[in-house]
Amino acid sequence: MKRGAGRGAYTAERASALSGVPWSTVHHWARKKILVPSISSTKVKLWSYTDLMGLRTIHWLRHRKLGIEGWDIPASTMPAVRRALTMLGDLDLELWSEQGGPSVRVDPSGKIFIVTDAGPETVHGERPLDPDMFDLIRPFETAVARAPDLAKPRPHLRIVPGKLSGSPHIVHSRIETIAIAALAGRGFDSQRIEQLYPFVQPVALREAVDLEKQLGRNLRAAA
Numbered sequence: 585m586k587r588g589a590g591r592g593a594y595t596a597e598r599a600s601a602l603s604g605v606p607w608s609t610v611h612h613w614a615r616k617k618i619l620v621p622s623i624s625s626t627k628v629k630l631w632s633y634t635d636l637m638g639l640r641t642i643h644w645l646r647h648r649k650l651g652i653e654g655w656d657i658p659a660s661t662m663p664a665v666r667r668a669l670t671m672l673g674d675l676d677l678e679l680w681s682e683q684g685g686p687s688v689r690v691d692p693s694g695k696i697f698i699v700t701d702a703g704p705e706t707v708h709g710e711r712p713l714d715p716d717m718f719d720l721i722r723p724f725e726t727a728v729a730r731a732p733d734l735a736k737p738r739p740h741l742r743i744v745p746g747k748l749s750g751s752p753h754i755v756h757s758r759i760e761t762i763a764i765a766a767l768a769g770r771g772f773d774s775q776r777i778e779q780l781y782p783f784v785q786p787v788a789l790r791e792a793v794d795l796e797k798q799l800g801r802n803l804r805a806a807a
Contacts, residue, residue, distance in 0.1 A: 592750025604731030
């Protein structure tokens, strides 16, 4: 298993909702071995945190797009996709924590860059030549979905690859957003949920429900 592949564990539905790529496409790319889920590729398939970035990468590379100067950029080739997925596998996911993580970007040639205070460079130390790069962590929109930031989906929420299998959670806690949303789905109003979690800021609980509603909308739109 590659260095970047062993953290996070998302079902196809969860990977789709978080990445913004329709679940049917997620399954199609797995069947065609374009992006095979890193955690489990048989029976119950499970995608990793790196795979979420990979799904966004493939979608961006394989669609026509406008560059920062307004020039039309054609869809990238499959060799560029394979190059990007290989480089994503070399990312060190220890870089992500409750405080957040680096910006990860891809250029049309399929090169992956990590952006730090020193500027963008690949995991092999290369500097970018193409100014057109796409941020794989920031919120991601497609024709059918609006996916959240993969590090800070809301101000009081976090996604950390090595914590809770990469599940979105309330910052500095082990409270998963899906658990809060489940209570709301069972009819618990905000006051009752706040009573169950008196040590959590009410705004964080509201953000948890709001995020899960967004993820649910992504799946319904894709269906």
